[in-house]
Amino acid sequence: MISVNNVTLAYGKRVLFDEVNISFVKGNCYGVxxxxxxxxxTFIKILSGEIEPNKGTVSITPGERMAVLRQDQFGFDEVSVLHTVMMGHQKMWDLMNEKDALYMKEDFTEADGMKAGEMEHQFGEMGGYTAESDAAQFLNELGVKEEMHQMLMKDIGGNIKVRVLLAQALFGNPDILLLDEPTNNLDVETISWLENFLADYQNIVLVVSHDRHFL
Ligand SMILES: Nc1ncnc2c1ncn2[C@@H]1O[C@H](COP(=O)(O)OP(=O)(O)OP(=O)(O)O)[C@@H](O)[C@H]1O
Ligand SMILES: [Mg+2]
Incomplete structure (x- = not known):
C-alpha cells in the first residue's frame, strides 16, 4: 500500500496539492x-520520492518495492540492454555486485564465507538466480531480439530503448508500479502488449495517460 498523508505542494503562488490524503491498495490499477x-x-514524482512535498508524507508498506518508468533515454548509455533491465530491481542488482566483489577478495575468510552464504540466501529470495533469464524473456516478449541483449544502450535505436526501459520498470514484479505517460513513445504493438500485461497485474499500478483507449 502507498499512503499519502496531508501532502501539500505549491510552486510560488500556484498550489498544486493542498492537504491531500489518499491510499492506493494492492490489486488495483489506478488511472490518473x-x-x-x-x-x-509532479504527483508521481512525490510518490516516488523524487520531489519532496512542502508538507506531509508518503509511506509505503515496509518491504514493498516501487518501480518507476524512466523517461531518461540516456541514463544507461554504457550499460548493456540486458543489464539495464536487471537494474530495474535495484536491491537485487546491488546485492549481486556486492556478492561478486566479496568472492573476488584475495583473503577470503571464514567470516566472509558466512556473509556470502547469507547474501546468497537473500539473493535467491529476490529471484536473483533467474534474473538474467527473466530479463531476457521480458525483452523477447517486447520484441527486443536476443542479438541485441548484449549491446550497449547507446548503440540501439530510440524505439528499442523505450521498450528496454519499459522492461526495466516491469522487471521483477514490483509491488508498486508508477507509469507516467507510458504510451507516449511506444508503437501500437507494444502498447497492446502493455495493456494485456497490466490487465493481469496483481499489485499496485498508477498510470498517468491521456490515451482514453489505453486507460
Ligand atoms: N520545478 C518546478 N518549478 C516550478 N513550477 C513547476 C515545476 N515543475 C512543475 N511546475 C509547474 O507545476 C504544474 C504541474 O506540472 P506537471 O508537470 O506536474 O503537470 P502535468 O499534469 O504532468 O502536465 P502534462 O499533462 O502536461 O504532463 C505546471 O504548471 C508546471 O509548470
Ligand atoms: Mg506530465
Missing amino acids: IGANGAGKS
Whole structure:
C-alpha cells in the first residue's frame, strides 16, 4: 500500500496539492487523469520520492518495492540492454555486485564465507538466480531480439530503448508500479502488449495517460 498523508505542494503562488490524503491498495490499477499542467507528473514524482512535498508524507508498506518508468533515454548509455533491465530491481542488482566483489577478495575468510552464504540466501529470495533469464524473456516478449541483449544502450535505436526501459520498470514484479505517460513513445504493438500485461497485474499500478483507449 502507498499512503499519502496531508501532502501539500505549491510552486510560488500556484498550489498544486493542498492537504491531500489518499491510499492506493494492492490489486488495483489506478488511472490518473487531469488537464495539462494539473500536476500529474509532479504527483508521481512525490510518490516516488523524487520531489519532496512542502508538507506531509508518503509511506509505503515496509518491504514493498516501487518501480518507476524512466523517461531518461540516456541514463544507461554504457550499460548493456540486458543489464539495464536487471537494474530495474535495484536491491537485487546491488546485492549481486556486492556478492561478486566479496568472492573476488584475495583473503577470503571464514567470516566472509558466512556473509556470502547469507547474501546468497537473500539473493535467491529476490529471484536473483533467474534474473538474467527473466530479463531476457521480458525483452523477447517486447520484441527486443536476443542479438541485441548484449549491446550497449547507446548503440540501439530510440524505439528499442523505450521498450528496454519499459522492461526495466516491469522487471521483477514490483509491488508498486508508477507509469507516467507510458504510451507516449511506444508503437501500437507494444502498447497492446502493455495493456494485456497490466490487465493481469496483481499489485499496485498508477498510470498517468491521456490515451482514453489505453486507460
Ligand atoms: N520545478 C518546478 N518549478 C516550478 N513550477 C513547476 C515545476 N515543475 C512543475 N511546475 C509547474 O507545476 C504544474 C504541474 O506540472 P506537471 O508537470 O506536474 O503537470 P502535468 O499534469 O504532468 O502536465 P502534462 O499533462 O502536461 O504532463 C505546471 O504548471 C508546471 O509548470
Ligand atoms: Mg506530465
